[in-house]
Amino acid sequence: MSNSQHPDKLKNRRRGKELEAAILQAVREELTEQGYSNLTMDGVAERAGTSKAVLYRRWANRAEIVLAAIRERVPLPLEEVPDYGNLRDDVCGVLRSMNQNNIEVMIKAFYGLVTEIGAMPLASLLFPQGRHNRTMTIVLQRAVDRGEVSAEAVTPRMLTLPADLARHELMLYNKPMSEQTIANLVDEVFLPLVLKR
Amino acid sequence: MSNSQHPDKLKNRRRGKELEAAILQAVREELTEQGYSNLTMDGVAERAGTSKAVLYRRWANRAEIVLAAIRERVPLPLEEVPDYGNLRDDVCGVLRSMNQNNIEVMIKAFYGLVTEIGAMPLASLLFPQGRHNRTMTIVLQRAVDRGEVSAEAVTPRMLTLPADLARHELMLYNKPMSEQTIANLVDEVFLPLVLKR
DNA sequence: GCAAATAAGAAACCAAAAGTTTCTTATTTT
DNA sequence: AAAATAAGAAACTTTTGGTTTCTTATTTGC
Numbered sequence: 220m221s222n223s224q225h226p227d228k229l230k231n232r233r234r235g236k237e238l239e240a241a242i243l244q245a246v247r248e249e250l251t252e253q254g255y256s257n258l259t260m261d262g263v264a265e266r267a268g269t270s271k272a273v274l275y276r277r278w279a280n281r282a283e284i285v286l287a288a289i290r291e292r293v294p295l296p297l298e299e300v301p302d303y304g305n306l307r308d309d310v311c312g313v314l315r316s317m318n319q320n321n322i323e324v325m326i327k328a329f330y331g332l333v334t335e336i337g338a339m340p341l342a343s344l345l346f347p348q349g350r351h352n353r354t355m356t357i358v359l360q361r362a363v364d365r366g367e368v369s370a371e372a373v374t375p376r377m378l379t380l381p382a383d384l385a386r387h388e389l390m391l392y393n394k395p396m397s398e399q400t401i402a403n404l405v406d407e408v409f410l411p412l413v414l415k416r
Numbered sequence: 417m418s419n420s421q422h423p424d425k426l427k428n429r430r431r432g433k434e435l436e437a438a439i440l441q442a443v444r445e446e447l448t449e450q451g452y453s454n455l456t457m458d459g460v461a462e463r464a465g466t467s468k469a470v471l472y473r474r475w476a477n478r479a480e481i482v483l484a485a486i487r488e489r490v491p492l493p494l495e496e497v498p499d500y501g502n503l504r505d506d507v508c509g510v511l512r513s514m515n516q517n518n519i520e521v522m523i524k525a526f527y528g529l530v531t532e533i534g535a536m537p538l539a540s541l542l543f544p545q546g547r548h549n550r551t552m553t554i555v556l557q558r559a560v561d562r563g564e565v566s567a568e569a570v571t572p573r574m575l576t577l578p579a580d581l582a583r584h585e586l587m588l589y590n591k592p593m594s595e596q597t598i599a600n601l602v603d604e605v606f607l608p609l610v611l612k613r
Numbered sequence: 614g615c616a617a618a619t620a621a622g623a624a625a626c627c628a629a630a631a632g633t634t635t636c637t638t639a640t641t642t643t
Numbered sequence: 644a645a646a647a648t649a650a651g652a653a654a655c656t657t658t659t660g661g662t663t664t665c666t667t668a669t670t671t672g673c
Contacts, residue, residue, distance in 0.1 A: 232639055232650055256532045259630060270651050275632065327534075334528045335453045376604045387584040393530075407573045411609055429621055429668055456659060467622045472661065 233269075242267045242274065246288035251324050255285065255331025282335045289328045292321060300354050306362040306414070310405050313354055314385045318395040326393050351382040359413070372413045381409050430466075439464045439471065443485035448521050452482065452528025479532045486525045489518060497551050503559040503611070507602050510551055511582045515592040523590050548579040556610070569610045578606050 233241060245267035249258045260281060264271045278284040303309050355378045362368040384404045388396050430438060442464035446455045457478060461468045475481040500506050552575045559565040581601045585593050 234640075234649065238650080254531075254534055256534075260632080261630070264651095268651095270653085271632080272634085272652085273650060276649080279632095281631075330527050331531045334451075334524075334531045337451055337524075374604065376600060380605065383581065383584050386588070387580050390587055391583070403573060407571065408577065408605075408609065412605065431620065431669075435621080457661080458659075461622095465622095467624085468661080469623085469663085470621060473620080476661095478660070 238267075238269065238273070239277065242269065242277075242284075243288040243291055246284055247292070247321070247324060250285065250288070250328055251321075255327055255334075258285070258331075260284075282332055285328050286332060286336075289325060289332075292325070300357045302361065305365070306358065306367050307405060307410060309358040309361065310355075310381050310409060311401055313351065313358060314381060314396065314401045314404065317351075317382065317385050317389065322389060322395055323393065326389060329390075352378050355379070355382070362413070367415065368413050369415055372415075377409075377413055380412070381405065384408065435464075435466065435470070436474065439466065439474075439481075440485040440488055443481055444489070444518070444521060447482065447485070447525055448518075452524055452531075455482070455528075457481075479529055482525050483529060486522060486529075489522065497554045499558065502562070503555065503564050504602060504607060506555040506558065507552075507578055507606060508598055510548065510555065511578060511593065511598045511601065514548075514579065514582050514586065519586060519592055520590065523586060526587075549575050552576070552578070559610070564612065565610050566612055569612075574606075574610055577609070578602065581605065 242263065245263050246258070249262050249266060253259075253262065258281070260271050260274055263284070264274055274284060278287060300309070301312055303312060359368060359373045359378065363370050363373065381404060385396060385401075388400060388404075439460065442460050443455070446459050446463060450456075450459065455478070457468050457471055460481070461471055471481060475484060497506070498509055500509060556565060556570050556575065560567050560570065578601060582593060582598075585597060585601075
């Protein structure tokens, strides 16, 4: 027997942040492949090449680890809200941004977490209304400056309406919105309400 | 020893529909008190005063029994859509009808079921878009007849918009909508889009 | 009214998965 | 180089979904 056995079984132990990142990545992969209710701690441990004890040293339970895995992927606020030169394209841009970042995984996790935790701080984490609000404030202010929209038309409801409708689509159909849906929401609902005429 | 023992332990066996109704009621109560993820089959059996075997003779698994318990409570289509004499009040009526029938329980179940089943036929069961569509068709036709709305304004999007926004509110906040919210959705979003002017 | 068929209820059972504990050993810290 | 720290393996407990078996109350059909 050679003394360099287990060529696949590295005894290179990861620790700290490196290990943690690998675990959370494994959670996201299991979530994608298995869905929330079939995601098991054993499965995560095996996929991450570690053991359950390591998971439970860091997170108290399944919900916590999934939450951590998802939280990492919540997009950071856009420093610059891109200016496409008109309100329509700006708002479409905002809605398109809600489509990305593995939205399916986010929603799968969301349903599971709400079921288990029941709380709604979650909603504001996974569907960050505050952020969309800020973005929409900028977008609508620009439209006012351009003369597309009168200042009185900018009400709280108009700030949230496009993202609310988009969120509804995402939650109900559990998949990214089509370009057609985005266009319909903007052209048939939002713009007629705010555009000057 | 008297031969009329067990004064509390009736040997009055319920069967068929009567038993089934008691079980589904127990499911709803457990759902309310425990939430979906803490609802156990043993708990349901005990509360209903029966045994697990009886449950599994009727339903294949936990999701099925919860689904059955909820399905019972989905309101039947309104034979008569009440006519309040104007579009505003008619639409408010439709949204108010979405508030009732233990909406919190419905939503708790909904999140759990989507997590476990993952499917979206659910959505159409628990948030019956078809029904709302039918109701809204009637309501809007009336408005056209009254001259409040022009026929071209009645698009598919306008048929679903009020219920979509209401559903979004319900799913996100997990509680009945306030009168103020209903009024805001109708007055600030829906009516301006469809009313003649 | 009685025998046979049916379904309820009790209880033991299995398997999967969450969560815990203990122990060994690789890696880092001092 | 020794001591402290944390990873990894594995066995273990508990809970719960789901199944099976058996007894017996109730219904059905004659």
